[in-house]
Each structure stands twice: as C-alpha cells, then as structure tokens.
Amino acid sequence: MFLTGLAALAVVPTLPTAARDLDGVALFPLVAGCFVAASLLGGVLGGHWADRAGPQRPLAAGTALAVVTLLVSGASTSIWQLAAGRFLDGLAGGMVAVTINTAIGRAYPDHLRSRALALMSACWIVPSLIGPPLAGLVTEWWTWRAVFFGLAALTVLPALIVVAVLRGPSWAAASQQPSGDRPSRPPRPPRPPRPPRPALMVATAVSLGAASAQYGVSGWDTRHLLFAAVGFVLMVVFASRLLPAGIWRAAQGLPATVLLCGMGSGVFFTLEAYVPLLLVTDRGAPPLVIGLAFTGAAVAWAASSWVQGRLLEHWPRHRLVVAGALVQAVAVAVAVAGTTPATPAYTAASAMVIAAIGMGMYAPSLTVLSLAHSPAGRQGYASSAMQTTQNLGQTAVLGVSSALFNACLGSGATDAVSYGAAFGLLLAPCILAALLAARARST
Structure with a gap:
C-alpha cells in the first residue's frame, strides 16, 4: 500500500x-x-x-x-x-x-x-x-x-x-x-452457494463504458456527446450485473453500503479533479501549490481515518458515514465560495482538505460495514462491488458535473459561474448519502 x-x-x-x-x-x-x-x-x-x-x-x-x-x-x-x-x-x-x-x-x-x-x-x-x-x-x-x-x-x-x-x-x-476466526470459536455454518462469476465481457463492457463516458465529457460536440451517451448506456445496462441486487433502491445492508460508497467517492473525485483545474486556469496557481493541496488532502484523509479507527471505534459505523457526508457537504460549500473573486485565491484548495477529512471517516466505515454484510467466504465479492461502485460513482458524478460545466461555458457564463455550478451540483449526493446511511446499519 x-x-x-x-x-x-x-x-x-x-x-x-x-x-x-x-x-x-x-x-x-x-x-x-x-x-x-x-x-x-x-x-x-x-x-x-x-x-x-x-x-x-x-x-x-x-x-x-x-x-x-x-x-x-x-x-x-x-x-x-x-x-x-x-x-x-x-x-x-x-x-x-x-x-x-x-x-x-x-x-x-x-x-x-x-x-x-x-x-x-x-x-x-x-x-x-x-x-x-x-x-x-x-x-x-x-x-x-x-x-x-x-x-x-x-x-x-x-x-x-x-x-x-x-x-x-x-x-x-x-x-x-x-475471516480471522480463532480455533476456539464454534465452526461457521456451511457457506451459501456462490453466485456465478460475472463474465469477462460484462466487466469489460462496464470498463469501456466508463472510459467512453470520460472521453465524451472532454468535448461539447456531436461526436463527444455520442461517446458519452454510449458510455452511460453501457454502464447502466451492464453495471447491475456486477453489483448486489437492490442497489438502485438502496436496499438494507450490502446494497445500500455499496451505493453510499459510489456517492462519496464521486463527490471527492470530482472536487479533486476540478479544484486544481480552477486554481490553474482561473487563479494562476503554480504547480507546487497544486502538489501541496494533494499533500494536505492525503494527510487529512489518513489522520481522519486514524481517528475513526482509534478514538471513534465504538461509534456505530453508519453514524460515522453521516458525519463524513456532512463534512463533504461543507467542503462543497467552501469550493463554491472559492470560485468568487472576493475570496482569497486559494480558498478552494482547502475544500480538498475538508473533503478528505470527510472521506477518512466515510470510506473505512463503509468498508467495515460491507465486510460485516458480506456472506461467509464472499469478502472478495463485497470488496469487488465496493470498488466497482466507487469507480462508477466517480465516472457518473464527474461526468454530470463536467456536462453542466461545459453547458454553462457554452451558454456564455463566466468561468466562476461555471465552476460554481459544477461544484454546487455535488451537494445533492452529499445530502442523499446522509439520509440513506441508516440503511447500511450493521445489526
């Protein structure tokens, strides 16, 4: 690691x-x-x-x-x-x-x-x-x-x-x-039948769909829109075969946990992509400052993760998910404020650090919940589903924010307004994650 x-x-x-x-x-x-x-x-x-x-x-x-x-x-x-x-x-x-x-x-x-x-x-x-x-x-x-x-x-x-x-x-x-069982513990019940392994074609189709969508949002013409549409269609059609049943309705247990992972990851990844772009194109920040922003975010994530693992280890995990989602919402608000000329040039950079604090509580808690909800001997499936929805969330949230950003620029809006719209959109998954966190509760 x-x-x-x-x-x-x-x-x-x-x-x-x-x-x-x-x-x-x-x-x-x-x-x-x-x-x-x-x-x-x-x-x-x-x-x-x-x-x-x-x-x-x-x-x-x-x-x-x-x-x-x-x-x-x-x-x-x-x-x-x-x-x-x-x-x-x-x-x-x-x-x-x-x-x-x-x-x-x-x-x-x-x-x-x-x-x-x-x-x-x-x-x-x-x-x-x-x-x-x-x-x-x-x-x-x-x-x-x-x-x-x-x-x-x-x-x-x-x-x-x-x-x-x-x-x-x-x-x-x-x-x-x-699962780290000790020999003195009673044996586990027989393992349930494993679901069929997804075909390589399914995983490849989702991966190609994500790449196509990312290429599509790099421009604002017919060709790029076609690639974006094809990419999102592939992800919608095939992604459900890689994820737990009931994920789109946030069913109790593993489905809700996996869905929450995608929401939080999408918000953080979009901030991580657009905040440096804002600093370079609109505020003229040097490359070293961008590197320091990434450094601050990584340290904040690790420190927050240490706190949840050591000092808050007895807290219910779903409550830490709520706290992490609300901290991310604060980060989004700071990023929106950082787009206005009245704020200091590097205000938006602090949004990356604040969002990382939220992810330090959010991500490990969801991983613990996913392992608690996974059937015996199926931790690999649960981890794979978390990784899949994490990447899908990054692609979907970044794609929608990019589309809104390019639409604002195309309509003649200023850079500050376009960045503000792209950041403001991220409040929706933050609030939704806070509301749905109870569905991931471990009994």
Whole structure:
C-alpha cells in the first residue's frame, strides 16, 4: 500500500504537463478516465480471483503490473500511449485495493478490521508528504518522464520482494483462513452457494463504458456527446450485473453500503479533479501549490481515518458515514465560495482538505460495514462491488458535473459561474448519502 500510494500521489500532479508536452490537452479527461475505468475492471477481476484462489495471487500480480505501468507511461510518445499506461495502472490499482481488503476480511477478527484499514490509510502519510511536491519540482526543473522512471527504479526491487513473499506457501495457507476466526470459536455454518462469476465481457463492457463516458465529457460536440451517451448506456445496462441486487433502491445492508460508497467517492473525485483545474486556469496557481493541496488532502484523509479507527471505534459505523457526508457537504460549500473573486485565491484548495477529512471517516466505515454484510467466504465479492461502485460513482458524478460545466461555458457564463455550478451540483449526493446511511446499519 505504501508503494501504491507513493506512485499514485506522485504521478497525478505531472499528468497535465505530460498531456501538454504530448499535444493531448484536449484528451486529458481520457487520461484521467482510463485509470478509473481500468480500476473498475481490476476490482472485478481481483475480487473474484481472490474468492477462487485466495488474495495472494491477484495481489502479487497487481504489484508487479504497477511497476510495468510506470515504464509504459514514462516512455510515452503520444497521448494515447500515456492513456494506455494509465489504463494498466488502474487495472493494477483495482486489483491491489480489492485484494488487500479481502485479505483483511479473512485474516483479522471483526474488532480489529477498522484498525487494519486505518493502518492502510496511514501508509499514505509519507507518500503524501513527499510525493506531490517532489514530483512538481522534478517536473518543473527537469521533465515529467523522470518522475515515472524514477518511481519505477525505486519500486522494482521492493515489488519483487513482495511478490516473492506473497507466493510463499506459509502466506498462502494463512490467507485461506476465513475471516480471522480463532480455533476456539464454534465452526461457521456451511457457506451459501456462490453466485456465478460475472463474465469477462460484462466487466469489460462496464470498463469501456466508463472510459467512453470520460472521453465524451472532454468535448461539447456531436461526436463527444455520442461517446458519452454510449458510455452511460453501457454502464447502466451492464453495471447491475456486477453489483448486489437492490442497489438502485438502496436496499438494507450490502446494497445500500455499496451505493453510499459510489456517492462519496464521486463527490471527492470530482472536487479533486476540478479544484486544481480552477486554481490553474482561473487563479494562476503554480504547480507546487497544486502538489501541496494533494499533500494536505492525503494527510487529512489518513489522520481522519486514524481517528475513526482509534478514538471513534465504538461509534456505530453508519453514524460515522453521516458525519463524513456532512463534512463533504461543507467542503462543497467552501469550493463554491472559492470560485468568487472576493475570496482569497486559494480558498478552494482547502475544500480538498475538508473533503478528505470527510472521506477518512466515510470510506473505512463503509468498508467495515460491507465486510460485516458480506456472506461467509464472499469478502472478495463485497470488496469487488465496493470498488466497482466507487469507480462508477466517480465516472457518473464527474461526468454530470463536467456536462453542466461545459453547458454553462457554452451558454456564455463566466468561468466562476461555471465552476460554481459544477461544484454546487455535488451537494445533492452529499445530502442523499446522509439520509440513506441508516440503511447500511450493521445489526
């Protein structure tokens, strides 16, 4: 998780510069969207692979693939190669995230899961402190390619060691033990029949739909609108096959938990995408400031996650979800205020930090609830569903906000009004999540 966080946080601030050097600024939404779309596919494949053979194999594969993606992206000669590298990176990241959650679900007892998840969040602290600012300086003083190649050189040896450990027989045997049960406990009831594994075509269709939608929102003409429409149709038709039944009506238990994950993730990801864009295009902020904003958000997320895992571990999880959603609503309000010329230039940057505080309470609590609601031996399915709806939420919320933003610009509105409309739209999922949190309650 430490290696994943270092690569993820260091690479993101360099992508706008890379897109500019590769003459692909117009396709920048596709570069960002490829990562999200592939994460969706990687989460589905990793979750079902973990249920069939244990989490060690998909985790090892994702770790190795993460190094390859850095080399592919760093050697990019076109925006399409950079997009391909980001796609592979998303595939690896989705597999790693799901299999880590699955391993925690199998290896830790119920009362320690929140602490283990908080530890995973804490692994982002050092990368968040050094990754974005250092990457910004390297990009400004040298080249963005040095960031990718440097990360590959830094992580290849630890990645090989991790793969070797995960392939060891002792770790493989330990990872097969269900849910961290102690030998003294009575045996669990027989496992229910596993639902059929979704076809690869279904996961691929959803992933392609997400990528198509992200490409569609990068422009405002007939061709882009067609891609956006096709992408959203594919996601609507096929996504329900990857998610728990009853998700669209927020049924009690796992369906509501999974739906809430998509809402919160969509709000945070949209703020993370548009706040830096606002600072660069409307406020003239330097790249180093953008990196520091990402650093502050990552630290705030980790600190909030630590608080919920240590100091608030006895609170009902659904109440922490309500608190996180309300904090996100405050972040949205701050972002809207930051679009007005009367506010300081970097007011909007604080919205990223506030939203990260909300996500630090929101995301781990939903993960704990999803593991509590998952059937015995099906933690991989629950983690995969959470990863899928997280990526779908990012795509859908960002897509709708982008469409509103472009519509405002097309109608002659100012940049401040367009950004304000895109941010203001995010209040709806925040309020809805706070209202629906009780449906995710664990009995």
